[in-house]
Amino acid sequence: MTYLTRAQAMKDKLITIRRDLHSHPELGFQEVRTAHRITDTLHDLGIEYETGIAKTGVVAYLGEGEPRIALRADMDALPILEANNVEYKSENTGVMHACGHDAHVTCLLGATMMLNEDFKQGKLKGSIKLLFQPAEEIGGGDITSGGELMVQAGALNDVQAVVGMHVISTLPSGEFFVREGAFMAAVDTFEGEIIGVGGHGAYPHEAIDPIWLAAQVINAIHGIVSRRVDPTKQGVISVCIINAGTATNIIPGSAFLSGTIRSFDESVRAQLHADLDKAFSIARTLGGDYKCKIIRGYPATVNDANMTEFVRGMATGLIGEEHVHEAELQMGAEDFSYMARAKPGAFFYLGAKKDEKHRPHHNAVFDIDENVLPTGAALMAEAARKYLADRAK
Ligand SMILES: [Zn+2]
Ligand SMILES: [Zn+2]
Known part of the structure; x- marks a missing residue:
């Protein structure tokens, strides 16, 4: 069974996690409840973890030894008053997951559940480092963002590659986008x-x-x-x-x-x-x-050539060539850039357009199509599985 099929079977669970995170958004370096939600899940899965990395971040390992790849999800929300009238609307007035980082945490937890099962069954060799990173949205000048802090804390030192994902509310739902070299500004x-x-x-x-x-x-x-x-x-x-x-x-x-x-x-x-x-x-x-x-703010996010080819191939195998596209250059920025400077990295986009309404990022009516949650979880899991399998040969 592919990760896509397995993730589809957990769709309701993923939606529940995402809605819980969405209704309890926290600003950068204040992601205490979010970190608890993550460590509760890791604990239930029997996975050891470390907290307090880059202040409110969480790091954990699946498996052991090399090869080792890191999977990254950012955790923070934005100071925006949510204007959506949905049952999972923000309960923290004036704070909103308006960039989709709730979905990133959800997808990485979903990937963790599947990968953990495979490690237990002896299907995977090597290890995976999970990076739940705080404070992507704040940084520059005197403030060091969560991604840069994680790199400074040495979180990337013991991995050979790193993969990150962003859901994009303005791109067609379920479509995969990546670009080699400079990607974000x-x-x-x-x-x-x-x-x-x-x-x-x-x-x-x-x-x-x-x-x-x-x-x-x-x-x-x-x-x-x-x-x-x-x-x-x-x-x-x-x-x-x-x-x-x-x-x-x-x-x-x-x-x-x-x-x-x-x-x-x-x-x-x-x-x-x-x-x-x-x-x-x-x-x-x-x-x-x-x-x-x-x-000075974030440096450009530059995708490593080999890692870009790798994730493109991985996505093609998982969701089909017709859903894999070349991303356009983005004038927006990402602090995944620090991680991709530390180790060969690939950052990709997953389209998540919910409906016909324009719901741009960092906007009070931002929302995503939750149907992409299984796809996101499967892409993260498959990236790690394939990386380990390719290097074990
Ligand atoms: Zn953002
Ligand atoms: Zn973001």
Whole structure:
């Protein structure tokens, strides 16, 4: 029996777990109940585990020795007031599983149940490391995300590869998407201040108008991607906040600009940072001054070539070639990126569109088609099984 058939038979159980997690969402590094739900299941299965990894994470092993592959699921929810009127609606007002991480935990628990059975029956050799990771949604600047913390804690040191999955509410349900190399973007933020000299709106020559300076700076910023970055490579800088001024006859003393910087290639990322600073320096050329702070976020998620081919083949065998697709580049970010930097990794998408309503991620009406839960569990289990089997040959 394939994992798909076995997982289909547990569908009701998986839905129950997912709904329980969905109605009790917890923010990053606060996933205490979620961790308990995970360890209760592991305990019932007779699996030893370790808690407190990366603060609220849970780690466990199935089997022993090498080869060893890690399977990762993130656990956290978002500060959003759920607008869905469903029986499993969030009971933690203002917090919502609006990215589907409840489904990721569910699928990994489902995979664990099946793999554990197979280990008990002596069908698998080697081991699997389960990584239940907290705080995917918070990170960057002074905050170290759950994925980065797990890597820092050495959770990836004793594995040879790592696989992660994301359900996507806007992609067709049950379809598998993956992409070799850069898949999701590096995300950095900038906060800039343009410093002029304030004065009377009627006497601009006696002031140094920071709004005029900001206009030049913004123009220069918008020229960076089109004129400075190699046209065959991708990147984007968007100025998303601009603040200055208090009255129609006062030239303010300063103006604030901030926004987002996204890229896939580390050299492009470095160039965007350097050229952004140069764009701000125009303020100095024209008699003002500036400060520009860049807050580094997650690096790009880069799928290892061999691991990508491996998961693509694995999915083709499990759900059929017609359901396996090439993913498009994503400007969004993921802290699985840290794990995929530590060890050869593959991150894939599982389409989970529920109905005709637009239910994007990080939105109050986000929801998924629960019919994909068995597919997700089977994909995770099969990735681990096949990895071990291929290497045991
Ligand atoms: Zn998210
Ligand atoms: Zn997510």
